[in-house]
Amino acid sequence: MxxxxxxxxxxxxxxxxxxxxxxxxxxxxxxxxxxxxxxxxxxxxLPGVAEAIAEAVTQSHRYPDAGSVALRDKLAGWLDVDADRIVTGGGSVALAEHLVKATCLPGDEVVYSWRSFEAYPIIAAGVGATSVRVPNTAAHGHDLPAMAGAITDRTRLVIVCNPNNPTGTSSRKDELDRFLDAVPDDTLVVLDEAYREFVTDADVPDGLRAYGDRPNVVVLRTLSKAWGLAGLRVGYLVAQPEVAGAIRKVLTPFSTSMVAQAAALAALDQxxxxxxxxxxxxxxxxxxxxxxxxxxxxxxxxxxxxxxxxxxxxxxxxxxxxxxxxxxxxxxxxxxxxxxxxxxxxxxxxxxxxxxxxx
Ligand SMILES: Cc1ncc(COP(=O)(O)O)c(C=O)c1O
The missing domain is CATH 3.90.1150.10 (Aspartate Aminotransferase, domain 1)
Structure with a gap:
């Protein structure tokens, strides 16, 4: 055949x-x-979400706001960053896919810890990028020095999953500081913080607060977990404006649905x-x-x-x-x-x- x-x-x-x-x-x-x-x-x-969805559905014959302007504005106020640094997507996994698309050509390398989120190999392969998997430490966490050491001149993206799915372990501020200092300026680092809201260890930094101003750092978050919107598919990332702009170019148009945007706006009030x-x-x-x-x-x-x-x-x-x-x-x-x-x-x-x- x-x-x-x-x-x-x-x-x-x-x-x-x-x-x-x-x-x-x-x-x-x-x-x-x-x-x-x-x-x-x-x-x-969350309270108010079902009502916001019911209201949004009445307009479902229309396309959603492609730029998610109201949602980005709300996130911007809440996170205290400019709205042009925020990109929303149909779940943070979709945004991770867009990040790979915006950074990697076939044969470029994506470095991540393994075992980690099982979507990473799939999204890297989607664009023909090579996955470079750095084994977790014996304590099931990221081996950040080894990850820094695995970066080559073909590496376009490094993913740090903090806390890590599926091991639940987390990287602390001092080790992340050293790691980020070691990453070349022309390599993008994604801090995947899908589970940030459950972190209680004061030494595990909020990636946005601690590193959001670094030009080569992107913070990826989701409303699927703590915010209870897994079924509606809405995530966001915060990057420097030029990086955010490049990612927007490869977004699937209208991928944050009208219902997801309305639900996210209501959820963020809670x-x-x-x-x-x-x-x-x-x-x-x-x-x-x-x-x-x-x-x-x-x-x-x-x-x-x-x-x-x-x-x-x-x-x-x-x-x-x-x-x-x-x-x-x-x-x-x-x-x-x-x-x-x-x-x-x-x-x-x-x-x-x-x-x-x-x-
Ligand atoms: C580490 C991590 N990142 C991203 C995601 C994707 O979440 P969503 O696409 O629902 O935002 C998940 C989901 O399990 C995850 O564990």
């Missing part, structure tokens, strides 16, 4: 989304299953509620970490809304054993299992299931 698509994509693993709760429950004949696989926050939409919800997640994170360490003592401390069980080759079996008992977690065979922090009741169920699944 005639080959119609790129041969190099054959070797690329497809993105694995968390399994659907209803499908799993049906397969197992259970009344319900619990999904702790996609790092969502379990509390439902900062106090977001903080309240994050505090619940953080308390539960501490409780789950302490309890799960009785089964798996090597669980690293997490600064995000999930915990990492470094089970290596036992990951898939543990994941399957949890799923058999109605709890969907996210195994990465050979490395470990990521478990999202849910409601206290969901976490209790997971802990009970984990004890049985670990046998």
């Amino acid at each position: 005639t080959r119609l698509t790129r041969a190099d994509l054959d070797a690329l693993p497809a993105y694995v989304a968390g399994r659907n709760v209803a499908d799993v429950a049906r397969e197992l004949g259970l009344a319900e299953a619990i999904k702790l696989a996609s790092n969502e926050v379990p509390f439902g939409p 900062e106090a509620e977001v903080r309240r919800r994050c505090a619940i997640v953080v308390d539960e994170r501490a409780r789950v970490t302490e309890a799960i360490r009785k089964i798996f003592p090597d669980v690293p401390s997490s600064q995000s809304n999930f915990v990492w069980l470094p089970l290596g080759d036992r990951a898939a079996a543990f994941g399957a054993a949890c799923e058999q008992r109605g709890v969907i977690v996210r195994p990465f065979q050979g490395d470990g299992v990521r478990v999202t922090i849910g409601t206290p009741e969901e976490n209790d169920t997971f802990l009970a299931v984990a004890e049985k699944a670990a046998i």
Whole structure:
């Protein structure tokens, strides 16, 4: 048969989304299953969001504002940066894709830690860029000196995931300072801070506050996690105006939908509620970490809304054993299992299931 698509994509693993709760429950004949696989926050939409969506939908025969002007203005005020430094997109993963598109030609290199967010290899390969994966440290964090050392004159982009998905570990200010000082001026660094709102360690910097003024730093954030808008797809990045301008050129036009923009505007009015919800997640994170360490003592401390069980080759079996008992977690065979922090009741169920699944 005639080959119609790129041969190099054959070797690329497809993105694995968390399994659907209803499908799993049906397969197992259970009344319900619990999904702790996609790092969502379990509390439902923020107050006012559903109403804003209902209102926005009445205009859904129109295209959205391509420039997301109102949303960018609101973010600019809230973040205290100029609006021309902000780009919004259909989820921060889409923005990461646009960043790679705006920086890399085929054969250029993208450096990132591994294991990290599973979309990175996919988006690098999308433009024919070469992924340079720097192994995580024994403590499951980024090896920033090794990442700096991996930069060559072909490197166009370095991604620092802080906190790191799926290990929950985070890089601290002193090591980030040294790392950023070592990166050449003509290499762009993306600080992917999808889980920033869950950080409680005072030594883990807010990338925007600490490094946002560096010309080669881009801070990537999302409204999917703490802000509860995963289903609507809205993320943003903050870069220097020239970088932001270049990224805007490669955006899929209208990719932040009208409904997503309206929902994001409403969500951003709810900062106090977001903080309240994050505090619940953080308390539960501490409780789950302490309890799960009785089964798996090597669980690293997490600064995000999930915990990492470094089970290596036992990951898939543990994941399957949890799923058999109605709890969907996210195994990465050979490395470990990521478990999202849910409601206290969901976490209790997971802990009970984990004890049985670990046998
Ligand atoms: C580190 C990291 N970055 C980006 C994303 C993408 O989030 P979204 O596209 O929903 O904004 C995720 C989602 O899981 C993530 O873990």
